Structures are given as C-alpha cells and as structure tokens.
Amino acid sequence: MQRIRFVSAILLFVAAIVFFLGCTEETVEKRVARLHKKMFTIDTHNDFSMWLENPNGDYGVKGGQVSFQQMHDGGLDAAFFAAYQDQGPIDPEFHRFAREYADTLIFCLKQYAEKHSDLGAVATSIEEMKALKKAGKVALFLSIENACCIGDSLPLVQYYYDQGVRMIGLTHNGNNAIADAGTTKVKLHGGLSDFGKEVIAEMNRLGIVVDLSHASRDATLQAVQVSKTPIIASHSCVFAVRELSRNLTDEEIIAIAEKGGVVHLALDAWLLRYGPDYDAASLDDFMKHLHYVIDLVGIDHVGVGSDFDGGGGLTDCKDMSEYHNLTKRLIEEGFSDEEIIKIWGGNFLRVFEAVERYAKEQR
Numbered sequence: 252m253q254r255i256r257f258v259s260a261i262l263l264f265v266a267a268i269v270f271f272l273g274c275t276e277e278t279v280e281k282r283v284a285r286l287h288k289k290m291f292t293i294d295t296h297n298d299f300s301m302w303l304e305n306p307n308g309d310y311g312v313k314g315g316q317v318s319f320q321q322m323h324d325g326g327l328d329a330a331f332f333a334a335y336q337d338q339g340p341i342d343p344e345f346h347r348f349a350r351e352y353a354d355t356l357i358f359c360l361k362q363y364a365e366k367h368s369d370l371g372a373v374a375t376s377i378e379e380m381k382a383l384k385k386a387g388k389v390a391l392f393l394s395i396e397n398a399c400c401i402g403d404s405l406p407l408v409q410y411y412y413d414q415g416v417r418m419i420g421l422t423h424n425g426n427n428a429i430a431d432a433g434t435t436k437v438k439l440h441g442g443l444s445d446f447g448k449e450v451i452a453e454m455n456r457l458g459i460v461v462d463l464s465h466a467s468r469d470a471t472l473q474a475v476q477v478s479k480t481p482i483i484a485s486h487s488c489v490f491a492v493r494e495l496s497r498n499l500t501d502e503e504i505i506a507i508a509e510k511g512g513v514v515h516l517a518l519d520a521w522l523l524r525y526g527p528d529y530d531a532a533s534l535d536d537f538m539k540h541l542h543y544v545i546d547l548v549g550i551d552h553v554g555v556g557s558d559f560d561g562g563g564g565l566t567d568c569k570d571m572s573e574y575h576n577l578t579k580r581l582i583e584e585g586f587s588d589e590e591i592i593k594i595w596g597g598n599f600l601r602v603f604e605a606v607e608r609y610a611k612e613q614r
C-alpha cells in the first residue's frame with residue numbers, strides 16, 4: 252500500500268512538472284515577438300522612392316510593399332531607402348539630370364518622413380536609430396543606388412553626405428564614371444576607375460557605407476582592397492545557387508567576409524531561383540541562399556536587403572508587414588536567438604559602427 256502511495260506521489264510530481272513546463276514553454280509566436288522587441292532589425296535596400304515620386308509610373312515591378320506603417324506591422328526598426336536611377340550616357344548633361352533626379356527622390360523621402368513623423372523619421376547615425384526605436388518609431392536611412400548623380404565630381408560625395416545619405420551603391424545595370432556594372436559585358440574600367448577609388452576614399456572619410464550590389468566582380472574585389480572599412484552588398488544573392496551575373500560568386504562572398512563585410516540577401520524571385528514560375532518564390536528559396544552563405548563564410552556575414560518596391564516580394568513574405576514570417580522561419584530552421592539577431596541587423600550594425608568610427612578618427 253505504501254509503495255502504491257509512493258509511486259502515485261512520484262507520478263503526480265512528474266505530471267506537475269510536465270504541466271508547469273507546458274505552461275512556461277515559449278511558443279514560436281511569443282519568441283518572434285520577444286526577439287523583435289529586443290533586437291534591431293534592418294533592411295538594407297528598397298526602391299520605395301520611385302513610387303513616392305511618381306505613384307502612377309509603370310516600373311514593371313510591384314509597389315506598395317514599403318511604408319512606415321508596414322515597418323511597424325512587420326517589426327522592422329530601420330530600412331535604407333534608395334534614391335535609384337537608370338544609368339544614362341557618361342556625360343555632363345546626364346550627370347546634371349541624375350543629380351537633379353537624386354535630389355528630387357531624397358526630397359520626396361524626407362517629405363514622406365515629415366508627413367508621417369508620428370511613426371518614424373530620417374536617421375543619420377546608429378545613435379539616432381536606437382533613439383527612434385526607444386521612442387517607438389522606425390528609422391529611414393537614405394541611400395543611393397547608382398552613384399551616377401555624383402557624375403565625375405568628388406565634392407558631390409560630401410554634398411550627399413550633408414543631405415543625410417549614409418550608403419551609396421556604386422552602380423546599377425550600366426557602367427558609370429565610378430565603376431563597371433555586373434550586368435554588362437563591356438569592361439570600361441576593368442573594375443573601379445581611378446575616380447571610383449577616390450570616391451570610395453571620400454566615402455570612408457565621411458562615414459558612408461560602400462555598397463557593391465550591381466557592381467562587376469572586378470569592381471567588388473577591388474573595392475574590398477581599396478576601402479578602409481568593411482563593404483556590403485545591400486541586395487544580392489548567391490551565384491552558386493542561381494547563376495546570374497548580378498549574383499555574388501564564392502570568391503566575392505569570401506572577399507567581402509574576410510574584410511568583415513556583409514552580404515544582404517534579397518527577397519527577390521529573379522535573384523533567388525530559376526524561372527519561369529517566379530511568382531512561386533518563397534522563403535524556401537531565400538533559405539537556400541542563406542544556408543549557402545553561412546556554410547561558406549559563417550553567420551557573421553549575412554543579412555537582409557529585401558528589394559521591396561523594386562522587384563522583391565515572396566509568397567510568404569510579400570511586403571514589410573510580413574517580416575515576422577522571416578523571423579518565424581529562422582526559428583523553425585533552428586537558429587539561436589543570437590544568430591537571428593546577427594542576421595536581422597547585428598552584422599550590419601558591426602559594419603556601420605566601423606564606418607562611423609573610421610570617419611570620426613579622420614576628423
């Protein structure tokens with residue numbers, strides 16, 4: 252009888268422990284919410300400015316994937332909003348046009364931030380971004396995609412820094428005065444031009460992140476050598492997974508990582524998978540690229556750069572409001588909190604801190 256009582260007591264005790272653990276075990280949803288509250292989440296590329304400047308324009312890609320409200324809904328703290336433009340001829344007339352257009356897009360982004368100041372604001376430093384998160388607001392960082400607006404005039408690098416620009420992507424899909432693009436076979440400079448090297452030095456001096464998405468392989472490898480601070484790709488994917496001249500080879504990924512930089516993978520079907528069913532692209536495709544980069548160079552060199560409003564968007568992460576799905580997927584894939592924090596912004600912050608620190612030392 253005593254033995255039965257003893258066994259019953261043990262069983263009761265075990266049942267109580269199981270019940271207690273069941274109650275306290277964190278669900279995936281709760282872990283997503285806790286992580287987004289704690290970590291800094293940063294998306295390094297979108298093309299929202301195109302839509303803002305010309306809402307009725309036909310750019311051949313989806314729009315409506317980016318807004319301060321969507322950032323709040325998806326738990327995104329900060330994003331780089333690019334002033335993007337197509338490459339034209341390398342001559343004074345196009346350079347003047349490019350500068351005017353970049354100025355217009357930057358003005359539109361600042362005006363948007365002012366109009367929605369209850370939700371977010373333009374940030375120009377890590378400190379400002381952190382203060383905004385504390386105040387319950389999102390951060391809009393200004394960037395440039397295709398530095399043709401600088402033309403061949405070095406002082407314009409500071410002109411854009413003074414406007415608040417903190418990242419510059421050297422090229423788009425055409426060669427410019429600074430560097431060769433990844434999508435053209437014409438090797439105008441064989442990578443960076445001499446002027447391009449001066450532009451990078453000036454970006455280093457001022458504290459602007461160097462972005463090599465869209466640049467040629469030679470330009471990327473040379474920029475890694477020339478830059479005094481780590482460089483990034485703001486929205487690129489992996490050539491070994493999806494062969495595309497615009498995606499990064501192992502050599503480029505290793506070079507960027509060895510310099511301490513970060514490859515930000517795009518949520519862009521065209522870059523992620525082979526066609527024709529691009530509409531079916533999902534986080535499954537994104538994960539293939541993510542695991543590839545991590546296997547090649549480790550967890551410290553990968554991040555997120557959606558390309559929303561410029562070709563980005565997946566079936567299960569359609570816009571910024573659905574970013575919790577990405578965090579959920581990272582949890583399901585077995586990533587630790589520490590690893591998720593690195594992917595979502597920790598790695599980029601390390602680069603941005605190095606860029607800010609180097610510029611401070613130059614003053």
Ligand SMILES: [Zn+2]
Nearest residue numbers: 396465486561
């Ligand atoms: Zn792009």
